[in-house]
Amino acid sequence: MSHIDKDNLPRHVGIIMDGNGRWAKKRNLPRSAGHRAGAQTLKTITEFAGNLGIRYLTAYAFSTENWKRPKEEVNALMDLLLKYLRDKDQLAGKDVVIKVIGDRSKLSDEINKEIDNIEEYTKDNPGMVLFLAINYGGRQEIVHSVRKLAENVSKGEISPDSITEDSISSYIYTSEIPDVDLIIRPSGELRLSNFLLWQSAYSEFWFSDINWPDFKTDDFAHAILDYQNRNRRFGGI
Numbered sequence: 001m002s003h004i005d006k007d008n009l010p011r012h013v014g015i016i017m018d019g020n021g022r023w024a025k026k027r028n029l030p031r032s033a034g035h036r037a038g039a040q041t042l043k044t045i046t047e048f049a050g051n052l053g054i055r056y057l058t059a060y061a062f063s064t065e066n067w068k069r070p071k072e073e074v075n076a077l078m079d080l081l082l083k084y085l086r087d088k089d090q091l092a093g094k095d096v097v098i099k100v101i102g103d104r105s106k107l108s109d110e111i112n113k114e115i116d117n118i119e120e121y122t123k124d125n126p127g128m129v130l131f132l133a134i135n136y137g138g139r140q141e142i143v144h145s146v147r148k149l150a151e152n153v154s155k156g157e158i159s160p161d162s163i164t165e166d167s168i169s170s171y172i173y174t175s176e177i178p179d180v181d182l183i184i185r186p187s188g189e190l191r192l193s194n195f196l197l198w199q200s201a202y203s204e205f206w207f208s209d210i211n212w213p214d215f216k217t218d219d220f221a222h223a224i225l226d227y228q229n230r231n232r233r234f235g236g237i
């Protein structure tokens with residue numbers, strides 16, 4: 001494999017961690033086993049991405065649409081998330097800052113408490129920032145942002161004609177970081193599934209048939225190398 005150019009890394013990579021269920025089915029295992037294996041892959045890829053020099057990684061863990069799944073599966077996913085968040089040292093090592101994005105109002109008190117704990121515990125870490133998207137939906141995020149903006153308009157702090165793209169960007173969950181440069185989706189699906197809608201206006205996409213639990217550091221490296229061969233024009237020439 002050719003070499004990754006450390007001077008041309010995507011600043012922000014998004015991953016749609018898909019294919020856990022199909023991975024488990026192929027092995028005659030319960031879907032929850034696929035989710036567990038997927039959580040392990042996230043640890044491996046986070047560490048690899050951090051060592052490579054990626055600054056921001058956003059991992060889609062649970063969408064606003066995933067509540068449609070059978071109750072047992074939703075419960076299994078929530079239990080796993082809880083375990084994952086409690087596993088502070090394993091997950092973040094000494095390096096990674098962890099932040100959660102999404103609508104936390106529908107998550108249990110227990111999960112909310114662990115989110116506060118892990119965000120506090122990792123906030124001064126020196127390494128990359130991992131954003132975990134939990135009960136996240138791009139449209140929900142836009143609704144949340146527009147509501148905040150409308151509150152400020154109704155208080156008379158902003159006038160409607162002064163609203164710009166930048167002002168909307170400043171209300172979204174990832175307002176502190178650059179838009180997503182590269183979105184990786186394994187498992188063969190070719191869609192965004194409501195991930196980072198606002199932030200992906202000009203992102204590059206990398207799709208693969210590999211199910212997320214089988215996704216290896218070499219696959220991540222492959223995605224980065226392909227990204228480095230893209231010509232990002234942003235509408236220019």
Ligand code: IPE
Nearest residue numbers: 017018019020021022061062
């Ligand atoms: C992704 O794997 C994990 C979540 C959506 C939480 P899936 O559970 O969607 O796996 P498939 O798509 O059924 O294989």
Ligand code: IPE
Nearest residue numbers: 016017018060061062063193
């Ligand atoms: C997207 O996967 C959401 C996450 C990976 C958390 P889904 O499996 O929910 O997406 P669809 O339903 O196939 O679009």
Ligand code: MG
Nearest residue numbers: 018019020021
């Ligand atoms: Mg899926």
